Amino acid sequence: MSYFIDLVIVGLSLGMVYGLVAIGISLIYSGLDVVHFAHGEIYMLGAFIGLWVFNTFGLPFPLVLLASMIITGLIGVVIERVFYRPILKSGGGYTVAGMAMVICGFGMAFVLQNIAFLIWGPRSLPFPVTFGMPIEIGNLTLPSSYVWIVAAALVLMSALHLFLKKTRLGLAVRAVAGNKDIAYLMGINVPLTISVTFGVACALGAAAGVLVGPINYVHVLMGLGILIKAFAAAVIGGFGSLPGAVLGGLLVGVVESLGAGYLSGNYKDIYAFILLIVVLMIRPAGLFGILAKVKA
């Protein structure tokens, strides 16, 4: 029984990480009408930047997290401005240009991966943060790194919620996600808002990378698997829905963890995909019933 609970706890904390990346993908989808294929690489880049900040300046972990989020967010804004903006100008969504965007993102993923490889090399690097003693609740011992992940993810998610609901910029982001033309008419600076959306999404991806660093190693190929899992999480929760993305992430994390524990660890990365296909077959709109936005 305690084995089961352990697996669920591991699954939940990893699920939080998937949820963070999935929120990023959902945000970009709502703002730019495209699925960002290079988001897994942003996550990887965030982890490496966090590691670099940690090793160079020796900051405490929360500051490392913050620094990595800011730097990666800015990198994201630059990528969006330089590469994605011209393509999106010729029409986004599911047109032929939408296909161009998918292909462009796919190419960009491998460019970023190769850049990280050239800078940091092919080895898996440890992220030597010490979180202190495991926490004991009743007869359960929780490694404090997992508690950290869940706490930090919750803080970030509530910050995002407050940003979207309470600030004027957040209101602009939601307006742009709703309808760009009307947002323009309301006097919102739509291009700037899209950049902000993209930057925030990239910052969340980076945060996920930094959070997962101490429990897994940081390596160049870590981005691809998370992209598929986060995408599965976003679809399972209903694409474009932020709470759905978090719940989807938790579900993917738990299923994966239980599958690895009880079935076979070798096929660990396949479970999320099977879950995705099953959900798509039964409820294509996701578990929370929000119909996917399809552009006519």
Place this chain on the structure above:
Amino acid sequence: MTAHGTDEAAPAATTGAKPVTATRHLLAWVAGIGVLSVLPWLAVNDYHRFLLDLILINVILAVGLNIVKGFAGQVTVGHIALMAIGAYTSAILATKFGFPFWLALPSAVLVTALAGAIVGIPSFRLEGAYLALATLGLAESVRIFISANDYLGASIGITDIPPPSLFGLRLDTHLSYYYVVMPLALAGVYFSFCILRSNTGRAFKALREDPLAAAAAGINVQKYKTLAFVLSAVYAGCAGSLAAHMTPGFIHPNSYMLAEMVTLLLMVILGGIGHIWGGIIGAIVVTIVYDLTRDYYNYQMLVFGMVIVLTVMYMPTGIGGIIDRYIVTRRFVALRKAKGDAA
């Protein structure tokens, strides 16, 4: 000959010229076969012959990917998994069950076609980027499954896949293997022109432009989407099987990583999506460049990825688009000249 690459079959420039163009096309094909037949004898060494085989296999792959991506407009990035399925089916049948190549190849094509139909299933429900990510997940799942399954050689791969033999003659040199690959590649290219000009091809194009309007015009969307995936899977299975049986007869799960998919995608994007000749040129160029830059493999993905991004940004129609524009301009000038002469 190049005029075939345009979406419509080339209309005869002047009336009554149709038999002439038909003969010209036939002559072009015959000349092409002639050149292709003597090509390996002109190659300097065996490595170049190996490269020729590789180019032709990649041409088969690129032409196949063009059917699902270019004709039918379904965004798939999991094509490499279909090739892996073809290669592994063929290899397992040949090494574990003793099938000869001539039986293993069709069996592999059949199995891959079936897999293609399965890949096509999510395309009923998913569009655009959704479909791309679903196929990406499928491709990764296939690779992980292969590299973790002991029966399929796990991370060691499968060795000693027998080369094809004909009347007791083992076709284990790259020169003899060329004459196995070349007719298949040629047939593949010809077949894809046939598809493009048939009802099926027109249905694919309608599907690409607007699935809703296509359905309203009486096209069975699900049927044609599946058909597109199955057809491209046939090509992928054939290419996979050919790659597996080529000397030294060794396949490894790492040959079917997503990085290879970038290379494959680059061939089609650079050539121009939906353009058959463009895809072929793309396959030739990318294979040669890939081989020449083997020493700089650390930078390969960086450059290839960047070329994909920049092609999408600045040359969305690829090489094929440039060819088309050249032909159209030439035809336009010829027409104007004819008109001027008449006046």
